[in-house]
Amino acid sequence: MDFSILITNFWSLGLDGLVVGAIYALVSLGYTLVYGVLRLINFAHSEIFMIGTMTVYFVVLQFGFTGYEDPLPLIQFIGLFLLFALAAALVSGGSAVLLEIVAYRRLRNMKASRLSSLISAIGASFVLTEVFRIISDSKNLDFPRLINKDPFFTWGTLYLSADKVLVIVGAAIIFFFLNRIINHTKLGLGIRAVSQDERTAILMGVNVNKVISYTFLLGGVLAGVGSAFYMVFYETTKANVGFLVGISAFTAAVLGGIGNVKGALYGSFALGLIQQYTSAVLGYNWRDVVTFVILVLVLLIRPTGLFGEALQKARV
Amino acid sequence: MTKTTKSSFNLRTKFGDWWEGANSAQRTIFRVVLIGLFFALPMLNNPIINTPETSFYSVLFYPLIMFSLMAVGLNVVVGKSGILDLGYVAFFAIGAYTQAVFSNRTSLNFWETLPFAMGFAMLAGVILGLPALRLRGDYLAIITLGFGEIVRIVAVNTEAIGGSSGLTDIEGPTAIFGMEFTVNDPRPYYWLTLTMLLLVIWGVIRLSHRKPGRAWEAIREDEDVAEFMGVATLKYKLWAFIIGGAVGGLAGAIYASQIRSIQPELFTLNLSIMILACVVFGGMGNIWGVILGAVILGYIPEKLRFLSDYRIVFFGLLMVVMMNIRPNGLLPRQKREKFQEKSK
Amino acid sequence: MTKKLLEVQDILVNFGGVTALNKVNLHVNEGEIAALIGPNGAGKTTVFNIVTGYYTPTSGNVIVDGESVLGLRPYKIARKGLGRTFQNIRLFGDMTAVENVATAADSLNKSGLVGSLFGVPRSRRDETASMEKAHELLKFIGLDHRALQMAKNLPYGDQRRLEIARALALNPKVLLLDEPAAGFNPQEKVELGQLIRKIRDRGFAVLLIEHDMSLVMDISDRVSVLDFGQKIAEGNPGEIQNNQRVIDAYLGVAEDAS
Numbered sequence: 001m002d003f004s005i006l007i008t009n010f011w012s013l014g015l016d017g018l019v020v021g022a023i024y025a026l027v028s029l030g031y032t033l034v035y036g037v038l039r040l041i042n043f044a045h046s047e048i049f050m051i052g053t054m055t056v057y058f059v060v061l062q063f064g065f066t067g068y069e070d071p072l073p074l075i076q077f078i079g080l081f082l083l084f085a086l087a088a089a090l091v092s093g094g095s096a097v098l099l100e101i102v103a104y105r106r107l108r109n110m111k112a113s114r115l116s117s118l119i120s121a122i123g124a125s126f127v128l129t130e131v132f133r134i135i136s137d138s139k140n141l142d143f144p145r146l147i148n149k150d151p152f153f154t155w156g157t158l159y160l161s162a163d164k165v166l167v168i169v170g171a172a173i174i175f176f177f178l179n180r181i182i183n184h185t186k187l188g189l190g191i192r193a194v195s196q197d198e199r200t201a202i203l204m205g206v207n208v209n210k211v212i213s214y215t216f217l218l219g220g221v222l223a224g225v226g227s228a229f230y231m232v233f234y235e236t237t238k239a240n241v242g243f244l245v246g247i248s249a250f251t252a253a254v255l256g257g258i259g260n261v262k263g264a265l266y267g268s269f270a271l272g273l274i275q276q277y278t279s280a281v282l283g284y285n286w287r288d289v290v291t292f293v294i295l296v297l298v299l300l301i302r303p304t305g306l307f308g309e310a311l312q313k314a315r316v
Numbered sequence: 317m318t319k320t321t322k323s324s325f326n327l328r329t330k331f332g333d334w335w336e337g338a339n340s341a342q343r344t345i346f347r348v349v350l351i352g353l354f355f356a357l358p359m360l361n362n363p364i365i366n367t368p369e370t371s372f373y374s375v376l377f378y379p380l381i382m383f384s385l386m387a388v389g390l391n392v393v394v395g396k397s398g399i400l401d402l403g404y405v406a407f408f409a410i411g412a413y414t415q416a417v418f419s420n421r422t423s424l425n426f427w428e429t430l431p432f433a434m435g436f437a438m439l440a441g442v443i444l445g446l447p448a449l450r451l452r453g454d455y456l457a458i459i460t461l462g463f464g465e466i467v468r469i470v471a472v473n474t475e476a477i478g479g480s481s482g483l484t485d486i487e488g489p490t491a492i493f494g495m496e497f498t499v500n501d502p503r504p505y506y507w508l509t510l511t512m513l514l515l516v517i518w519g520v521i522r523l524s525h526r527k528p529g530r531a532w533e534a535i536r537e538d539e540d541v542a543e544f545m546g547v548a549t550l551k552y553k554l555w556a557f558i559i560g561g562a563v564g565g566l567a568g569a570i571y572a573s574q575i576r577s578i579q580p581e582l583f584t585l586n587l588s589i590m591i592l593a594c595v596v597f598g599g600m601g602n603i604w605g606v607i608l609g610a611v612i613l614g615y616i617p618e619k620l621r622f623l624s625d626y627r628i629v630f631f632g633l634l635m636v637v638m639m640n641i642r643p644n645g646l647l648p649r650q651k652r653e654k655f656q657e658k659s660k
Numbered sequence: 661m662t663k664k665l666l667e668v669q670d671i672l673v674n675f676g677g678v679t680a681l682n683k684v685n686l687h688v689n690e691g692e693i694a695a696l697i698g699p700n701g702a703g704k705t706t707v708f709n710i711v712t713g714y715y716t717p718t719s720g721n722v723i724v725d726g727e728s729v730l731g732l733r734p735y736k737i738a739r740k741g742l743g744r745t746f747q748n749i750r751l752f753g754d755m756t757a758v759e760n761v762a763t764a765a766d767s768l769n770k771s772g773l774v775g776s777l778f779g780v781p782r783s784r785r786d787e788t789a790s791m792e793k794a795h796e797l798l799k800f801i802g803l804d805h806r807a808l809q810m811a812k813n814l815p816y817g818d819q820r821r822l823e824i825a826r827a828l829a830l831n832p833k834v835l836l837l838d839e840p841a842a843g844f845n846p847q848e849k850v851e852l853g854q855l856i857r858k859i860r861d862r863g864f865a866v867l868l869i870e871h872d873m874s875l876v877m878d879i880s881d882r883v884s885v886l887d888f889g890q891k892i893a894e895g896n897p898g899e900i901q902n903n904q905r906v907i908d909a910y911l912g913v914a915e916d917a918s
Binding site: 519522523526527528530531533534537538540541542543544545546547548549555649651653 | 712714733734735738739743744746750752753754755756759762763764766767768769771773776777779783786787790808809810813826827829830
């Protein structure tokens with residue numbers, strides 16, 4: 001265990017933690033929103049994210065960048081970014097809606113057991129991962145560096161670069177709009193109503209099927225945007241990228257309190273920071289083990305997470 | 317006066333009717349003949365059954381009977397008790413690694429190592445189960461998934477047990493009853509596994525017809541109510557894990573001794589999912605169903621080799637489709653109901 | 661002095677801001693049929709859930725036959741002598757009737773897995789005992805012709821009775837019945853009343869949650885009334901029927917009671 005790296009790079013690790021946390025947040029919102037309305041963990045949400053990264057890769061591929069050119073001017077980059085982020089949002093969102101119809105809806109109508117829904121979701125997750133693995137020929141797909149990542153501001157060991165700012169600012173904008181949707185629109189009201197009490201929501205005239213579809217759509221769109229940020233920051237993807245990102249995002253949602261939007265945000269940033277700091281001390285290999293340990297600890301000690309309420313017994 | 321209900325499979329009902337009516341001698345003869353047939357399977361050499369690329373009896377060993385054994389083990393956890401375990405490969409891996417490490421580092425032979433392989437796997441079941449089984453279904457599933465992955469990551473990162481290169485020069489079992497276990501012939505391993513499978517089947521059926529079986533079913537049906545009826549749910553869930561672990565470890569040890577070298581990539585999440593698919597497809601909770609599922613799902617990708625690359629897609633689709641149209645699998649658990657005239 | 665088999669002492673239950681039960685005191689005496697009534701949402705099923713250990717109260721105590729069971733897991737409380745049925749029938753649907761009852765009967769013995777696997781004599785005896793008890797209870801309740809039928813295939817009335825048989829298999833000191841007459845026609849309710857008396861005569865005390873006032877008033881020795889999580893009255897059926905507070909709480913109980 002080496003604490004020296006941790007100490008010297010404390011602030012830059014912190015910044016990276018926030019960046020990673022922002023990406024996780026966008027994905028974990030999908031888990032938490034769907035859990036809120038369905039009381040079900042959407043196991044295949046990680047693949048919705050992966051599909052977003054593939055879309056981003058594909059769109060940029062069309063422009064013929066090889067990765068060896070100079071970075072684009074900022075305005076051009078922003079334009080390109082908006083393009084592929086939008087594409088990813090649409091494709092991920094659409095995939096999520098399709099996923100709900102194919103893997104979940106019928107089981108919901110049949111009032112199938114949770115086990116059945118979970119198995120169906122796992123099956124869907126595997127199909128998607130494998131299909132893309134075959135399409136990508138099991139290769140890592142590298143993303144060209146189109147934004148200038150030279151730090152434009154330094155403070156000790158803290159380096160502020162354009163991509164990090166992009167992610168943090170972009171995520172903040174998204175969260176602002178999300179807040180408006182959840183709290184100031186009819187859809188948001190529907191989501192909150194169904195999350196709290198489905199039966200009463202039905203009696204109040206809420207079209208639950210529609211709310212559920214829109215929830216999946218919203219979760220997918222957020223994951224799609226998150227995947228765009230992911231590609232800019234990490235510059236690579238592969239067919240099973242969803243697995244580790246998904247586990248982290250899910251852990252973040254549970255840490256914050258699954259079903260709770262605010263919780264998903266706080267949990268994500270917290271987890272991002274924890275991951276960066278523990279990687280510095282224990283080494284990168286153990287990052288995912290640490291994530292899992294956190295998941296287990298939270299579920300055992302405080303299953304409702306930081307902000308969740310005991311909506312249902314997580315413990316038996 | 318009793319009469320039986322019709323089930324959806326007439327073949328199954330007919331067999332069930334015969335079985336009910338058969339006496340002890342008839343049943344024994346049936347069992348002996350059936351078991352004999354299974355032992356004789358490796359002798360089959362028929363173009364219809366034969367698989368391209370590998371010999372049929374090699375396929376019999378892996379995946380057919382190996383998957384069957386693991387499916388029976390996983391069935392106790394998922395099918396009978398309703399606990400979704402997504403990390404079953406962990407027990408398989410622990411059994412295999414124990415066999416490998418003991419083979420390389422100790423002078424114990426396969427038979428002496430076997431109890432350790434099963435023991436460590438059972439211990440893993442307890443370590444995982446004690447915290448995890450208190451959680452509700454979805455969370456439990458994720459934790460088991462994590463466990464499976466952690467075992468693999470630890471194996472990759474621990475040089476002491478071979479790291480990512482794994483372990484080689486694993487010994488095969490020493491000869492027993494005059495039968496030798498050589499590197500090139502999978503048949504003795506098949507017979508060994510078949511014998512173990514029969515023992516496990518015997519044990520599981522015994523337990524199913526008694527208090528443990530009722531407890532597991534009650535837990536699967538309605539865990540809260542099972543508690544209200546005095547069932548110590550945590551204890552029985554833990555036992556399901558322990559049994560599942562023991563069987564997985566057993567399979568892993570035999571596998572390692574046959575394949576003679578193992579690497580962490582052999583023990584992936586995909587394998588957990590494949591075994592789960594066997595259970596789900598074959599018939600959750602039904603021991604014959606899951607064996608049938610294992611045989612079918614193991615055999616098809618071997619027979620239709622072009623399908624092999626798409627094996628996982630196939631399994632995944634299968635899981636989604638099965639849950640939608642026939643959630644209880646090919647051979648659902650079915651009890652034979654009997655109507656009786658009211659005696660009053 | 662009559663023995664109190666079940667005591668609920670000063671139970672306070674707060675669920676995230678809502679007070680479900682507010683310092684409720686109840687008891688059930690040996691040999692009696694006690695009833696717990698009150699408008700919907702008064703907290704009656706919550707009392708059952710607290711008493712059987714499903715929830716832990718915010719404060720207060722639950723005593724079964726002189727022993728506190730507070731904080732014990734439900735299966736331990738079941739073994740200490742509380743058997744219950746459920747408002748919405750919760751049988752083990754894919755198990756036969758006799759298996760349903762036997763599962764509960766199993767809880768009375770200490771046989772474990774290893775014993776069952778190897779056919780150890782004690783396990784064999786326990787197995788026979790469980791099955792015999794299950795069959796005997798089914799006969800007692802009038803369902804032995806259904807013994808080998810799947811619980812989910814039974815007609816509604818038989819399902820309700822099967823639930824009772826299952827709860828009885830625990831040899832409970834107090835049998836907790838949660839709306840056992842729901843969905844019954846008047847004739848069935850009369851038969852149910854006779855069954856409950858038969859159960860009491862066999863030595864089980866009964867605590868009954870029920871909405872059907874004629875049934876309650878007919879068979880109960882003592883009635884407690886809950887409203888908004890508080891006990892507002894307790895006494896024999898006659899006293900309760902004439903209690904103004906109770907009448908007000910129900911608004912319409914007068915019609916049912918006649």
